[in-house]
Amino acid sequence: MAPARTGALGELLVRHRTAAGLGQRELAERCGLSERAIRDLERGVRTPRAHSVRAVAAALGLAGDDLSAFLAAARPVPARDAPPVPAVPSTVPGDLIGRDRELAALADLATGARYRLVTVTGPAGVGKSRLATELAATLAPRTGLAVRTLDLSAVYEPELVDELIAGALGCGTSALPPVERIAAHLRDRRLVLLLDRFEQLVAAAPVLATLVRRCPGLTVVVTSQRPLRVRDERVVSLRPLDPQAAIALFARRAAAARPELRLTDEIETGDTGAGDAGAGDTRAGDTAEAVAGICQRVGYLPLAIELAAARVRLLHPVELAARLDSRLQVLTDGARDLPPRHRSLRAAIEASLEVVTAPGRTLFRWLGAFAGGAALDAVEATATAMERDREWLLDALTELVDINLVRSVDGGGTTRYTLPDAVAELAARQLADGPDRTPVMGAVAAHFLDRLRRAIDGSGPPVPDHDAANVRAAIAWALAHEPGLVDPGAIHAIHRFYEATGRLAEGRDLLCRVAAAGMAAGWVRAGQLAVLRGDLDDAEDLGVRGLEAATDPELRSAALSLLAHAAVERGQPRLARARMRAALVQARRVGDVGLIGRVLNNLSSISVELGRPRDAQRQLRAALEAKCRAGAGPLERGRTLFNLAEVALEMGDTANAVDQGGKAAELLLAAGYTRLAAVAETTRGLALMRGGAAPSTALAAMDRAAALLDAGDDRRTAAVVDLRRSVALHAAGELAAARDATRRGLREALRHDNRDRDELADALQTHAWYLVRRDPDAAAALIGAGRAVRRRPVPAALTPLIDQTVAAARSALGGRRFTAAHGRGADAVDLDALCDRIAVPPA
Template sequence: MRDLRHDSTPAHGNLPLEPDPFVGRSAELAELSRALGASRLVTVTGAGGVGKSRLAVRAAARCAPRDGAWRVELAPVRDPEFVEHAVVEAMGLTDHTTRSPCETLLAHLAGREVLLVLDGFEHLVDACASLVAELLRRAPGLRVLAVGRRALSVAGETLFPLPPLDEEEAVALLEVRAGQQAVSAGDDREARALCRRLDGLPLAIELAAGRLGTLSPGQLLERLDDRFRLLTGGCRDALPRHRTLRTAIGWSHELCTAEERLLWARLSVFAGRFDLEAAEYVCGGNGLPAGDVLDVLSALLAQSVLTREETAAGVRYRMLDTVRAYGAEWLEATGDADRVGRRHRDWYVGLATWCELDWFSPRQGEIAARVETELPNLRRALELALAEPEEAHLGQFLAGSLWFYWVGCGRLSEGRHWLEQAVRLDTGHEQSRLKALWVLGYVAILQGDTVPALAALQECREEAERLASDKALAYAEHRTGCLALVTDDMPRAETLLRSALDRYGEIGELNSNVLMSQVELAMARAFQGDLPEAVRLCEDVRRICDDHGERWARTYALYVLAYAAWSEDDLDGARELLTDCLKGAHAFRDLLGAVLSLELLALVTAAEGHAAEAAVLQGAADRMWPSVGLPLFGSAHYNAPHVLCEARAREHLGDERYEECRRRGTRLGRDEAVRRALRRPGPPAPRGPGAAAAAGAPTHEPAASPTRKGGETAG
């Protein structure tokens, strides 16, 4: 019997030489190297084309032990019985005895320190797991780096899920590979967009780089809907399964059972992330019982067809766009795409309905996070519903039901887009269209776009009267009152808002909209000089909000209460209320609530003697307004605090210094601006010769006390 410990096997393994530069992955490489140092079995998992093999080879070269690192390419092996033979062959071993290949391996590994890289094992997982378990048990000097789309599920295994490249690394890879062909990766903006569309998949990016000799990144972007035909033609010496994107993804598809392929195809209807309940409803039935979806989904997750993510709304699953596109082709081929698409639409219409009802509750924060997470799917549902004439009323209903998100969570522009599409359609479902009309009017008001707002609300009111729809009439009247408020017609605003509140009471309506009508009535009273009535109305709103756990409408009540406190020279009280208000608005991403708070907080800051800091906050507000609409609605009443603050700051700082501080504020991002506004300035310092020139810090000057009369201000 030959002693295989002293054969002529190469000492340092068979790792392939890298034909081109290794780009990016420095963090993953370091982390994988540490994992190999701490565990005898590490399995790199991830989707096809994500770069598992290349990273594994680089890590193996870095961590190769005394007797070398050996790579075994298992993709060509079809019969599980030949797994052991493939390992023996890759290690260059020969044995003419009657021993099994496993015994041959164990004899060779005895006393040696070896790293074995098993690449592409997913179709042979049971045979590989059995072999690895046996080798690790009997060869203490062995470490194994497995590379595949699922775990081996062997005791002691450390999983290393490999994500796609981040945008910077993806662009760097595109540029390097383009440069190797003496072509340009083109405009940076287009290159980044291309890498995003390709999910940061290294294989897809390398194949795209191969097309840059013929097409620009912009042209590639235009053709990506047919990505599987476009991205072909990898290097001749590449692994067969890596030569085209379709083949790389198809390799995973071949390994799936019939049920797994069916679920993969149906899951392609989702855009972005989805949860288990949605998958069960949308994908269950017609050959795949809803009760089986969890098990089949788990299998796809184990094979890296899906990834699992923790979000603010809980656990979600997602497919890379490239994997989804492959599944979508199969879904079309099954002839089931329309049915699954309708189920997807119905699920998200139902979800939006539930979220709207639950908005008026202590779960507002959860609802905001849920809708934010589900937004890509809600968009897809809107697209599908509004494109089908017979189902367009569902799109109208969906666009209107999401009013709380468009208005309360910083999505005015997007909401306007969907609502304008919705109201143009005559679906024969009047109530759905009426809802979309008043929500459109509301959104346009908040953007300061008064003419379209008035047109939508007038049409809503006329149709509501014709159809005797008390609810739509109340909402139309309410929002018309809101329009009068922001256009400085306070008597009309008060009349309409009081009437709307009466109508809400008659039909038993109590929700965030109703509370907002009361806050808006309070604003109208405050602007007309009746601060006690404004305070009474908003204290009532605050009490109801606290009873129901409502936080969004509460922030606007706090704004009015802060305005009243400032008007009464209660600066500490005004700051405390505005701090609470700004925190609440920012948490919901309510840009309007946040910027109104910031404007009033700037005035309070100036009154406290911090003119420079007030100017910075005004600059920050100036930067935020374009994301909302017309600054301060073009309203003289809403603009009064801004005008007074600017006048005081300029008086104390001088025009040049004021503009310098204001420009500093315009450079602040939204989060940074809010953090700064919430940080209470220190006590104002006496004004001295060098105070105005203090760079980078607020200048602290005492402010002259304003003269106030019934909410009107004069410097």
Template structure:
């Protein structure tokens, strides 16, 4: 592991090491950022997600099954994991030992502010950049040869190409770097001020700030005080409006859009008038980064060390609660805006957008159920959880969604009935995907009572669907079929083409189980027609693949089987939908097996099993 304080360059060093070792690890090197993870129980899930192995096992917070699956996957792999920002989840360190013991060829490089104290740990502390001794500052020596001074000059020349490299200036710059203990982040922040201050003037300011830290916070390491005061110094160079924006931006986690910043600031009385100029200024002053990816809008990032200070001053000014509420309100609005789009042609666009915003969605969810959360906060969380249901389903965050909804529902006693009912049905939907039929039944029954009380017929249809599916899977075929029949009749009456399409699909699954292939084909054809009308890509994929399966099993039109399957597979890949990909690969495996291609069949069927295990679903049920 590479221990070191914030801003010392652990991540940069780790990435450089991983890059230079690319040829050493036949199965690759993987970067796992834990900056947005505060729950130690999410570490294994996060590693699995980066590896594409989101195993949505039964149970809310226990990762034992997930760990076993990860160990099995990594057992024979020659692979390097770079785990970045481990300090806030240090209690998960023993799980790394367990992985290493089970996987003899696995190597793990950890960056952390804290040593892990686990078996097999080798420490490679990240030292500060090389600096001249204080006694050498006035000596006739090439001070630019020291890494700290060289870094300052590199950054300063980037923003002020005409910086005079005189002996006096070099000595002042070296003195600045010494005062900053050779910490890369602190040096870069100081160099960014070269546009405003010549080196000697900058040194005078630095000296004043460092004198102040001798009377600063007690009980924390001296280097932490130095870095803290470097950030304080940069913060104090901002005008009042910039300081306010800096504090507000600290609530964002990971990357975010300018639109999100404007929306957050518009929630305050002073509005979002100068947000664009303020963001540009913070970027110029190295307190904010802008990242660009081809085909995407630029996103903003505040380094975690700087963000930590921002949160402190936000709380000290008594602004944290109102700012976090504005943050959560924006992401709630985004999730609720996305919700109706899941059933139409923009489905993929919105799924990708929510994936990019996932860190901030998680932060809003966590804030809503923190100890002592108000009723208003819990309601925001329950609304957000209800709106994210389909995102969690498609992108295989089922376990995470269930864990959140369980906690939020337990804390949300007395919330508004419509919010409670929607959260219950979302939890039921996630439960049935993990084949937890008793839980599905209990949640669906509770939601049904509330939807009936509200006279919400759409909600009633969904409750019937999940309850009927759960009862059928538990062996009560008559009750299950009866409820699905009621849901179908009510859905037709209401003209709900989206829910009707999924109910037809569900009934077809029941018929397949009874060997009623002709009727199942008719229902799937009708379901496919409705999904095509709605341009619901996931629904189209499910219906296509299932229809191809029925035709294959029933010895129907085998030419059509191929065309249906290929179209469904293409959509499943576009959506990155593991559930439908698993179904498609299972059918492909059966087809090539019948042709005598045993090797290909085995490969496809093994892939299908892997995907099924990740999703945690044996049956494609209960979508809407």
């Protein structure tokens, strides 16, 4: 068999398309093929599939003699002894970088007897064909073993496979079917057959399975973006290169492209780390950093790395790294003697799409709407909005995963579906150019904003941090195209999401964009995130904007609460109380019991600041009752229980602090508020310590807290956890770790003039208690430092401990030395050096 008479077919196709007044893109949309597929058919560079030819004929409306002539032009013509189709190497054999382990393993599989049908899979550009070329060169010198290669990249008809293999093996022609001829020709002869680019021919996989059963000495190694799914197949998944191998590959190819730059030397010496580096070392460091960044941004794919390295003819790596936002436009400079699919990254990805069904291509385009991948429920919601059922979705998604265009990864208990960056870029471009962009983007935006709302009211699970890019994109789309999606409930939910994930700066900026679009609630919610960042000037400015723009009592109440919160942080409790009482008046005007509960919760913090913990306790109990009556979700109840635990700890009621802190952590975790849950765990840990529990028990709670902290710019929460955990580490005898945690916490606490200083004072003075017996001088200094940084009175529960520490230090040092040491600490000139003494073990 031989390829079809594609020249005749191309001429007919151009003639009929032109007569119908259709462009290549219009015809492609009508028949469900890609525009490139139509272009290739007209140029005669591919063997057409039978169903593709019939689809084109139907789209052109061909009938009668025109249809017969068109179909006849697409049929294969017989040929005698078709010559073997050689594999096309991408580079010379022996020049493979970073694949030694994979090559050795594949060679063992190819020459062993256990597996005789081996499929090398992996995404486009990962180097499957290159590895097959190197395998052939590695096996060829072996005696008693024949190696044959067959490049099937231009073949699209599965029914041609057996005849092409027979031709490649030199079986000749006869009346026998191809498989029979091959079996008679090979008998028990040892032979490795390498078949490159089989993904468009997987329907012929049973032929390969039959061949290896009929020919005991035959091993077939296939490269394919998707597994064959036949019995006895051994699948070898080829992954991107490791970072060091990727850098080495870039250096080798870049040096060949522009040897005068001496890039290899710059890359290899770029990590000097010398503090007094000269200009040359600085440039080398910049180059090495740029190359590492390039390799990372192209996903460590060999093809992408080689295409990037080719660009060095025009751009230094530092310049190239700055231009990689659009990978598909930059990575297009492959060698002219390579197959078209290897000359650009886009062509490689599009070649993968050519063998995907129409539903798969549609879903691929829709996945371009997800900025950071998505779980199945998000994809399913989009498919439902586009009137596709679950079976359609699962079939299309399975196909995309099988062919390595989509990756399925563990998303913390749920499977997430992600696209490599360059693949996602192509999907997004196809969606932007497609007819369904608006409904798909709208469905995705609506889904994520609805998920945020349901996470807040407790009717849905928390939105995880790895959906942050999708949330960000949803907000941007809604503001630009469907502002009605961003109502006050959505704004509150957006604020809660960014508070929970610790992405405070990003959330603040997005909410300001919401406010600038005419939704005043954005100012208030942005200000609440500014308070958490410790930027009180910004918080007050945003609170005033929100108050001035507020047209309803509910928003006025929220703005006044924000301004009160800022005043508390500044150490102005009386101003804060006046503002919070005004907020309570506005909440009562609304008549919203849940809102009243939130204001009462906030009022309690002012009572604590004024040294009235019993008033705070009463307000918090009333807040919890109001929230429960309003049907509040776990987040709101968890926040109030956490505050009750804090007040109990301050009052020395350790049993209630342990109980309420544990309940708060459980509720906050259920709501996805891992950062606040972490602080609740530390409250419980401190209460355990002060209640006489073993240090290891308290430290276990602190360790759970540290494990709950994740990505984000919420450094204040991390500082609180560090400071509290440092005390438990000290009590448990882990002195160096205690010192390090104290240092981390104090740096952040001293950045702001707010309540973080009280946390630091508590930690320093508790450290003094554990230190006084082995270093009374350091203990006296820590007591002084704590008093110097503290903003409000010492909590009642800590007063006895501090008094006992002072008495013990004074007794050990004498009055004069104690006063001198205390004064050094109060000067707080070098707290880092003071912290060093925490790590000094007993003599």
